[in-house]
Amino acid sequence: MRQSIAHTLAGTAARSTLAVMIAVVLGFGPDAALAKRGGRDDNRTEFYGIVQERPEQGLHGTWVIDGRTVATDSRTEFDQSEGRLDVGSCAKVHIRNGRVHEIDSEPMGHCR
Structure with missing residues (x-):
């Protein structure tokens, strides 16, 4: 037993x-x-906003989106499938570990 x-x-x-x-x-x-x-969620942030300024030539350089100044470089990815990333368009900015990882064009409804 x-x-x-x-x-x-x-x-x-x-x-x-x-x-x-x-x-x-x-x-x-x-x-x-x-x-x-590439990191934990606390090392990532993203925001939506209207493109207020962008580099004069190309996509790399200084952008102002939703009043925030961000700098892109050769490692930054760009997705313009929802339209061109022009002044006045809506964009989503992905930041990883303090650097702009990607900027996506978005439908204007995401920025209102």
């Missing part, structure tokens, strides 16, 4: 340990994925 109680307790402990391990793995999964993509 003692062996069967001990066996039952050992099985319960093993199941509990497995459940905790699964919870830990699922809990850390998103953080690990973010680390591979």
Whole structure:
């Protein structure tokens, strides 16, 4: 009888340990994925705004969007699938680790 109680307790402990391990793995999964993509969410920010100023030639340089001055460089990505990123257009700015990662054109409804 003692062996069967001990066996039952050992099985319960093993199941509990497995459940905790699964919870830990699922809990850390998103953080690990973010680390591979370039950082945690607290190192990322984004905002929408109207393009008020942009570089005179090309896309790299100083922009003013929603009153914020941002600088783009050769590593900045641009998505103009919703229209050209011209003065007066709506844009979404993605900042990662303090640098402008991407600027997307957006429908004007996102900036109102």
